[in-house]
Amino acid sequence: MASNRFFKLIVWEFEEFLNFPILEFLIASTVFLVLFQPITHLPFSTIWENLNRSNSFLVIFIIFIACAVFSRSYAGTLDRGEIKTLLSYPIKRWELFSAKFITQFFVLSAIYLAIFSLNIPLMGLSPFEPMLYASILGLLLHLLVVCSVTTTVSLLIKKETITVLASAIPLFGLETIGGNDSFFTGLGRSNVIFNFFKQSIAVSSESVAFEDFVLAVAFPIVISAVLLLVSLVYFSFIMEVD
Amino acid sequence: MNLGTLVANTVGLVKSFGSTVALDGLNLEIPKGISGFVGSNGAGKTTTIGVLLGLLKPECGEATVFGLDCWRNSFEIRRRTGVLHENNAFPGNFSGRRFLEHVADIYGVTDSKQSAKALLKTVGLSDSKDRLIKGYSAGMTRRLGLAQALIGDPEFVILDEPTANIDPLGRIDLLNKIKELHKEQGTSFLISTHILSELEKICDWLSIIDSGKIVDQGHINDLADKYFANIYVIEVSKPAVFIEKIKTLSNVEQAWIEDEKIYCKFKNPNEFFTEIPKIVVALNLELKSFRKSLGTFEEIYKKTAVGPKNGK
Numbered sequence: 390m391a392s393n394r395f396f397k398l399i400v401w402e403f404e405e406f407l408n409f410p411i412l413e414f415l416i417a418s419t420v421f422l423v424l425f426q427p428i429t430h431l432p433f434s435t436i437w438e439n440l441n442r443s444n445s446f447l448v449i450f451i452i453f454i455a456c457a458v459f460s461r462s463y464a465g466t467l468d469r470g471e472i473k474t475l476l477s478y479p480i481k482r483w484e485l486f487s488a489k490f491i492t493q494f495f496v497l498s499a500i501y502l503a504i505f506s507l508n509i510p511l512m513g514l515s516p517f518e519p520m521l522y523a524s525i526l527g528l529l530l531h532l533l534v535v536c537s538v539t540t541t542v543s544l545l546i547k548k549e550t551i552t553v554l555a556s557a558i559p560l561f562g563l564e565t566i567g568g569n570d571s572f573f574t575g576l577g578r579s580n581v582i583f584n585f586f587k588q589s590i591a592v593s594s595e596s597v598a599f600e601d602f603v604l605a606v607a608f609p610i611v612i613s614a615v616l617l618l619v620s621l622v623y624f625s626f627i628m629e630v631d
Numbered sequence: 632m633n634l635g636t637l638v639a640n641t642v643g644l645v646k647s648f649g650s651t652v653a654l655d656g657l658n659l660e661i662p663k664g665i666s667g668f669v670g671s672n673g674a675g676k677t678t679t680i681g682v683l684l685g686l687l688k689p690e691c692g693e694a695t696v697f698g699l700d701c702w703r704n705s706f707e708i709r710r711r712t713g714v715l716h717e718n719n720a721f722p723g724n725f726s727g728r729r730f731l732e733h734v735a736d737i738y739g740v741t742d743s744k745q746s747a748k749a750l751l752k753t754v755g756l757s758d759s760k761d762r763l764i765k766g767y768s769a770g771m772t773r774r775l776g777l778a779q780a781l782i783g784d785p786e787f788v789i790l791d792e793p794t795a796n797i798d799p800l801g802r803i804d805l806l807n808k809i810k811e812l813h814k815e816q817g818t819s820f821l822i823s824t825h826i827l828s829e830l831e832k833i834c835d836w837l838s839i840i841d842s843g844k845i846v847d848q849g850h851i852n853d854l855a856d857k858y859f860a861n862i863y864v865i866e867v868s869k870p871a872v873f874i875e876k877i878k879t880l881s882n883v884e885q886a887w888i889e890d891e892k893i894y895c896k897f898k899n900p901n902e903f904f905t906e907i908p909k910i911v912v913a914l915n916l917e918l919k920s921f922r923k924s925l926g927t928f929e930e931i932y933k934k935t936a937v938g939p940k941n942g943k
Contacts, residue, residue: 631648
């Protein structure tokens with residue numbers, strides 16, 4: 390019964406997500422991605438550099454879109470009173486929290502993967518190109534961090550617009566200040582992961598130690614796990630819905 | 632009252648929001664049946680409902696529904712309870728039908744589509760079932776709220792301002808539906824509203840809250856007896872003349888005129904029964920009616936919640 394209810398909640402959340410202007414979002418993302426693409430039919434090493442540049446664009450784009458989607462889902466529904474309505478039904482709080490996160494995260498991931506896959510025809514890459522998957526790993530880890538941060542801020546602030554600003558601006562600022570060299574930024578982590586894999590299949594001027602790679606992967610996972618755990622405990626056992 | 636007959640109960644409930652004390656030692660008793668919950672704006676009605684559903688955690692005191700602790704066992708309580716909040720918010724991009732199907736799924740209703748269809752018909756939204764909720768009028772949203780509160784045949788239904796924004800015919804239908812559900816399925820209702828004349832038609836229990844405390848509560852007949860003992864309503868052709876005469880009698884404690892009717896409180900009503908015809912004849916008046924005042928909800932409310940504030 391509980392698993393059935395959880396599945397129904399996922400369906401509910403998914404249908405709610407479909408009301409987000411996904412089509413407009415996809416078109417805008419695609420246009421930006423194409424505009425950011427340099428000339429195709431370049432030597433492989435240059436294509437890889439372009440692939441990494443494309444990641445940089447998506448890292449910034451992820452911040453704003455994921456913040457908008459997650460603040461709408463948590464802070465927006467709290468602000469509008471929809472969560473009060475939902476929590477008046479026989480729904481366990483952890484189920485609602487998890488259903489919201491899982492649905493938004495997987496749908497956003499699918500959308501980004503769809504946009505990212507445009508790189509394949511644009512750069513003339515094979516779908517089995519290993520560096521594509523290295524890029525995807527970096528992007529998904531970054532998406533996880535952004536989603537977790539926005540979820541936590543949503544529960545603290547409970548106002549949609551302020552949550553977007555309070556999440557996106559510091560995250561964007563962090564990317565701008567930290568740039569490509571910090572484990573604290575999506576750009577930095579993506580770079581490390583990308584270059585770590587790149588050096589194993591081609592001669593690379595930027596060598597990345599295994600420890601740095603592990604840190605680049607572990608840091609976003611640990612940060613997200615901590616934030617999500619704190620948010621889940623707060624949502625399930627402490628938060629009052631007025 | 633025997634706890635076994637209570638659906639909901641609170642003892643010494645305290646709940647504050649910052650420096651504002653919303654509930655100040657609330658002792659609420661809601662028996663099986665149809666209960667009214669009345670009080671002025673900000674008296675604590677919505678906060679009480681929030682506590683009963685486990686949405687708000689009380690600072691101290693006890694709150695139980697079906698004998699279960701409201702904060703710790705809120706899931707079980709919500710499984711057996713339907714609720715219409717004062718400001719219900721529904722996902723605007725769902726159609727009314729789809730929304731109710733989702734809610735029915737959550738309640739584990741076997742045939743959610745059929746259940747949603749039947750409830751839409753009950754609340755008079757069959758023609759608008761496929762419209763998006765954001766396109767509904769305030770009254771239609773309220774009707775939808777009522778439908779979702781009745782999904783899954785709950786044992787207990789909490790309705791906060793259920794008739795707000797609903798047209799007169801819709802209100803009559805709703806009150807009849809509540810009576811019907813109570814009669815046929817034994818559903819208990821807690822109805823919070825400011826429209827006392829509507830409560831009067833269906834409730835058999837009244838709880839009056841003021842400044843976070845229960846001012847009085849009880850079966851409506853008991854409350855009427857308590858506040859209107861020895862009060863009689865007299866209708867005569869010239870009330871002003873009649874009242875001047877009876878005020879001089881030693882048996883009359885208090886007499887006043889409301890809506891051309893004389894309300895009179897006696898020390899010993901039996902003595903007065905024989906005197907009335909004599910006075911009427913002596914003053915050459917016409918006696919239209921003479922009956923015991925049962926007290927309307929409005930009159931009872933005036934004597935409780937409003938009374939203390941005016942220092943009476």
